[in-house]
Amino acid sequence: MILGIDLGGTKSAALVLHEDGVVVRRVAAPTPAHAGAEALFAFLVGLAQQVRGPETLTGVGVSAGAPADAQNGLVFAAPNLPGWGPEGFPLAARLADVLHLPVQLENDADATALAEWRFGAGQGTKNMAFLTVGTGIGSGLILNGALHRGRRGAGGEVGHIAVVTGPEARSCSCGLRGCLEAYASGPSVTRIAQERGWQGEASGRAVVEAARAGDPICRGALAQAAEHLGAGLATLAMLLDLERIVLGTLAVHAADLLLEPIQQSLRARAWPRLTEGLEVVPAALGDRAQDLAALCAFAPSAPAPSAPTNGGTL
Ligand SMILES: [Zn+2]
Known part of the structure; x- marks a missing residue:
């Protein structure tokens, strides 16, 4: 199972979900978008710890509503999320330290593209x-x-x-x-x-x-x-x-x-x-898009061998 984090400018969510996209548990809260990088980080850690349960997790996928450098795990300030600062914040490494899991982050447009490709209209x-x-x-x-x-x-x-x-x-x-x-x-x-x-x-x-x-x-x-x-x-x-x-x-x-x-x-x-x-x-994914985007940030393709998914083909 995967821990997903959907970081948005107004609201963020953390969820535990299966690799096939079925959500087990989800918590959401308003994002303290202007509170500064450390406060934003603490907020996301809080959400992740709140949603975490007895399941064995293989990793964390973060879909970030902000410019991101996926290779280096950085997020940058955006107009609606200024807290990360212009130099970039090492969100993936910091989350990995606290959660003791591998973390992969993507910009939310890229993560949603992956989600539509894997589960939706693509x-x-x-x-x-x-x-x-x-x-x-x-x-x-x-x-x-x-x-x-x-x-x-x-x-x-x-x-x-x-x-x-x-x-x-x-x-x-x-x-x-x-x-x-x-x-x-x-x-x-x-x-x-x-x-x-x-x-x-x-x-x-x-x-x-x-x-x-x-x-x-x-x-x-x-x-x-x-x-x-x-x-x-x-x-x-x-x-x-x-x-x-x-x-x-x-x-x-x-x-x-x-x-x-x-x-x-x-x-x-x-x-x-x-x-x-x-x-x-x-x-095609509607309001499932954000959750599946967080999953796909960590798991961009289905684990093989796996049954094909049928998540909302047009
Ligand atoms: Zn322009």
């Missing part, structure tokens, strides 16, 4: 991309049957590919201009709708509901998001020759509004040879 592929289209746009790439981390674990920042250039390109929270995230994240879609005169509740979900009800401004903002998402995915398709692209969060809640226009935009911008048979599908 099952059966060798080359897939996972994009979460939520507060930000995070992504993880599975290439040739393994997670692609790149030189320092920072690869796959699809949300910050430039999809608009020139003076009209929108500023992005990362400091660049024209990034996909500046057009297609939940807050960006909301802001664009507001700039065009929409006066409803400031949330991505509210924009989606209004678009479904026929509001022309919200429909326009989502259509623009889909257009740019398709452009970003076309770059991925041309570069990586993928089998499947799995889209999470906004693309799951608004699949009826987004998936078809995303695919049209993608097909208009990439060669047919690279888009034929390329599936663009919503993520």
Whole structure:
């Protein structure tokens, strides 16, 4: 069995679960996100000790909602989790010292990509991309049957590919201009709708509901998001020759509004040879995603020999 830790900006959880994804026990608490690295560390240790029971554990998987260097077990400060500091905190080594277990951590987008690949909408592929289209746009790439981390674990920042250039390109929270995230994240879609005169509740979900009800401004903002998402995915398709692209969060809640226009935009911008048979599908794990991401941070593939899982194939 595995001890999983899901570290989030607002809430964190620790859980004991089987290697096949069945959760035995789970505790969760609000994250003291601004309390500093040592306080955050003590909080996570507390959660882990609280959830630990008589089971024999083989290791700890941490899915961190913050930039992470998986090879070196470091987490770095993020806007919603500033406590880790810019130099990085050796979370894996510190947890291993206290819990006396091997620890592997991954950035949550990479860990969720692994979870969707192993248990969800990415099952059966060798080359897939996972994009979460939520507060930000995070992504993880599975290439040739393994997670692609790149030189320092920072690869796959699809949300910050430039999809608009020139003076009209929108500023992005990362400091660049024209990034996909500046057009297609939940807050960006909301802001664009507001700039065009929409006066409803400031949330991505509210924009989606209004678009479904026929509001022309919200429909326009989502259509623009889909257009740019398709452009970003076309770059991925041309570069990586993928089998499947799995889209999470906004693309799951608004699949009826987004998936078809995303695919049209993608097909208009990439060669047919690279888009034929390329599936663009919503993520399948729903609220199990975080738990399974923590598992997959430690156990990215099923232990062999093992019965195949059937966790939510589309
Ligand atoms: Zn950016």
